[in-house]
Every structure is written in C-alpha cells, then in structure tokens.
Amino acid sequence: MRFLAREHPGASGRWTRGNRKGSSMSHASTVAVLGAGALGAAMAMRLGESGHEVRLWNRTEERARAVAERAAGVTAVSAVADAVSGASVVLTVLRDGDAVAEVMSEAIGRLDNDAVWVQASTVGPRNASALAGLAREHGVAYLDAPVSGSTAPARQGKLVWLVAGPEDVLARARPLLDDLGSSVLHVGTGVEGNAVKLAVNAWMAASTVAMSDVLALCDTLGVDHATFVRVLEAGPLAMPYELQKVRVMDDAAYAPGFAVQLALKDIELAAAAAAPSALLQVVRDRLEATVAAGHDTDDLAAVDYLRKPPS
Structure with a gap:
C-alpha cells in the first residue's frame, strides 16, 4: 500500500492549476479516482493492474486505504485536491449529483489544463448538465460517462461506457476507458450518457x-x-x-x-x-x-x- 499525505497550499494560500503540456494521455497515465465504493474500488484496482498510477480518494479515508492495501498501483490520498493535481484523467464515481458537485467544487481548481474529467456517476440529466456547466466555468474538458455494469465487469475490464461529450475529448480519455471497458459507446455530445x-x-x-x-x-x-x-x-x-x-x-x-x-x-x-x-x-x-x-x-x-x- 502507498499513502499520500495531504500537502499544503503555497505562500499565497491559494491552490493553482498545473500547466503540464500535451493534448492526449499516454496509455500509462496518472488517474485520480474519486470514490472508493464498490464500483470505484473495482475501477481503481483494474486501472492499477493495467499500469496506470492511480490516486484513490474517498470521503471516508479508511475505505480508500483498505483498497490500496490490496491493489497494485493504487495510492490512497487523504485530500481530494492532492488526488487530482497532475492527473491526466479525473474519474468521479460517487453516489449522486450532490456528492459529485460538492467534491468537484473543491477540487476542480487543481486540475491540470489538459486534464479530462470523466464523470461516471449516475446522476440524471439535470445534475449532469449542472456538472458540465461547472466544468465549462473552469475550462475543464468533461465527459458525461456512466457505465453499464457493476463490480465484476469493472474488475474484468468489461464495462460498457455510455459516453457523451466532444469527440476530441473522448479520444484523449479513450485509452483509460478501453482498459476498463469492452465497449465505448459515444451516445451524444452533451449529457446524453446519463x-x-x-x-x-x-x-x-x-x-x-x-x-x-x-x-x-x-x-x-x-x-x-x-x-x-x-x-x-x-x-x-x-x-x-x-x-x-x-x-x-x-x-x-x-x-x-x-x-x-x-x-x-x-x-x-x-x-x-x-x-x-x-x-x-x-x-x-x-x-x-x-x-x-x-x-x-x-x-x-x-x-x-x-x-x-x-x-
């Protein structure tokens, strides 16, 4: 198990977004998985086994630590801002729209300029639209991308992705989606996924x-x-x-x-x-x-x- 302790903001007292260059993620990338419930944990373990560097955050810290203890390539992170900083993809797998909005409102300012936010929680079209608006407000590339499938397909890399968003953003996140899923279905350009x-x-x-x-x-x-x-x-x-x-x-x-x-x-x-x-x-x-x-x-x-x- 690896555990990443919380960092502190700089002298200004404010977090700043990273400036890592590049328009697409390599196959092996740094991924933040926010949510260590059954599905989030299964996704994190699969990604770690696939060669990604996974930072796993959960509101209940012990749950993320328990996953990291038995998962190669997965680091439990105590602060959500630290989890997303420097990540190529930020994957939200949380219970509902309110939980996603609360967590990402805190974390979104730390995302790198070229990061992709893959919003995989089932939140409904109304909440998905609000989350897409939050991403636009902060200039973050966003995919509305829930999955069909549960923990066993996630561990086997056999999820079915229901992805809505711009094709170029999908292309950037595609290597990670392929590692988790057997199918990536592009169903629209907005929030049709939910x-x-x-x-x-x-x-x-x-x-x-x-x-x-x-x-x-x-x-x-x-x-x-x-x-x-x-x-x-x-x-x-x-x-x-x-x-x-x-x-x-x-x-x-x-x-x-x-x-x-x-x-x-x-x-x-x-x-x-x-x-x-x-x-x-x-x-x-x-x-x-x-x-x-x-x-x-x-x-x-x-x-x-x-x-x-x-x-």
Missing part, C-alpha cells in the same frame, strides 16, 4: 423484479426453475443477466454487486425526469420494501427476498 443510463437501469431493475415474480408463478404452477431456464435458453427470450439472477435468487446469495439502494436512487431519478409510469412505481415500491427489509446494500437480486423469505 439519460441513456437511467433507461438502462430502469430496464435492469424492472426485469429483475419481473424475474422474481415469474419465479413465484413457477412455484405456484409447479414448474421447476431449471426447466423454466432451459426453455428460455432454447429460444429468443433468453436474457443472460436475468438467467444469472435465477441462480442467485434460488441460493438467496445476494453478494454485493449493484446495490438495491442505488437501483432505488436511479428509479427515483428516472421518475423525476419523465412522466409518471405505473411500471416504475411498482418497481420503486418493490425496491423500497427490499430496503426496508434490510437488504439496502445487497445486490439487486435481493428483491426476491420478498417472494419467499427464509423461515
């Missing part, structure tokens, strides 16, 4: 709730779950993500992946951004009930707990 992400996560949550309910139907009809899965796999209705969830649900093994509380946050963002939907209301009710049952940090598959709680 719009697409809300739609994707709404589909993911709705389909998971639907799978749980269909398993309940199987139980009522006396249909073996393995038979049900076999039939789906034989035709065009198979959905690999949900077929995987069948095993997880049957085992009641909800190891952390995409947490129920994060799915609920994203459904609420979707509801706030669009006309009310009866389907999304049902999904939200199920997620809220799952959180109330104590499964807030468990994988989304825990919505099935309510189908057949353990005796």
Whole structure:
C-alpha cells in the first residue's frame, strides 16, 4: 500500500492549476479516482493492474486505504485536491449529483489544463448538465460517462461506457476507458450518457423484479426453475443477466454487486425526469420494501427476498 499525505497550499494560500503540456494521455497515465465504493474500488484496482498510477480518494479515508492495501498501483490520498493535481484523467464515481458537485467544487481548481474529467456517476440529466456547466466555468474538458455494469465487469475490464461529450475529448480519455471497458459507446455530445443510463437501469431493475415474480408463478404452477431456464435458453427470450439472477435468487446469495439502494436512487431519478409510469412505481415500491427489509446494500437480486423469505 502507498499513502499520500495531504500537502499544503503555497505562500499565497491559494491552490493553482498545473500547466503540464500535451493534448492526449499516454496509455500509462496518472488517474485520480474519486470514490472508493464498490464500483470505484473495482475501477481503481483494474486501472492499477493495467499500469496506470492511480490516486484513490474517498470521503471516508479508511475505505480508500483498505483498497490500496490490496491493489497494485493504487495510492490512497487523504485530500481530494492532492488526488487530482497532475492527473491526466479525473474519474468521479460517487453516489449522486450532490456528492459529485460538492467534491468537484473543491477540487476542480487543481486540475491540470489538459486534464479530462470523466464523470461516471449516475446522476440524471439535470445534475449532469449542472456538472458540465461547472466544468465549462473552469475550462475543464468533461465527459458525461456512466457505465453499464457493476463490480465484476469493472474488475474484468468489461464495462460498457455510455459516453457523451466532444469527440476530441473522448479520444484523449479513450485509452483509460478501453482498459476498463469492452465497449465505448459515444451516445451524444452533451449529457446524453446519463439519460441513456437511467433507461438502462430502469430496464435492469424492472426485469429483475419481473424475474422474481415469474419465479413465484413457477412455484405456484409447479414448474421447476431449471426447466423454466432451459426453455428460455432454447429460444429468443433468453436474457443472460436475468438467467444469472435465477441462480442467485434460488441460493438467496445476494453478494454485493449493484446495490438495491442505488437501483432505488436511479428509479427515483428516472421518475423525476419523465412522466409518471405505473411500471416504475411498482418497481420503486418493490425496491423500497427490499430496503426496508434490510437488504439496502445487497445486490439487486435481493428483491426476491420478498417472494419467499427464509423461515
């Protein structure tokens, strides 16, 4: 483990932005990862293994230190300003728009002139627009770039990037995105990334709730779950993500992946951004009930707990 202690500002008492030259990042670069939750930690470890120098910051410092202790190439940093100073890419992987705005308002003045801010948190289009405005105000290159995928794909470099922003900025950050993802989809030039992400996560949550309910139907009809899965796999209705969830649900093994509380946050963002939907209301009710049952940090598959709680 490496740990970088906090530095102090210069004689003027003010932080200043760096002036490192160059218009593109090399494959091996200095990366600041802000947020050491499940996804941020997995990204940091993958980047360290890929040869990048990773500075990992988290509001709860111990969490960043715990990741750095078991990750090659990752340094735990106590001050967010120190994490971003000199970094080619600043990757924000935080819970919501308010958290990103608070952290980056403190840190953005320390970014180098040629740094790229890759905003990977799912914050919704409205918050993404505000964050893009903050970047413009400070002359910082910005990508609205949430991902489809959770911790396991991040560790394997198989995330799907949903990137919005200028093509030249995307080209500068592309080597890092490629190290973390199997696909980089350029979906627009503004903040379309977060719009697409809300739609994707709404589909993911709705389909998971639907799978749980269909398993309940199987139980009522006396249909073996393995038979049900076999039939789906034989035709065009198979959905690999949900077929995987069948095993997880049957085992009641909800190891952390995409947490129920994060799915609920994203459904609420979707509801706030669009006309009310009866389907999304049902999904939200199920997620809220799952959180109330104590499964807030468990994988989304825990919505099935309510189908057949353990005796």
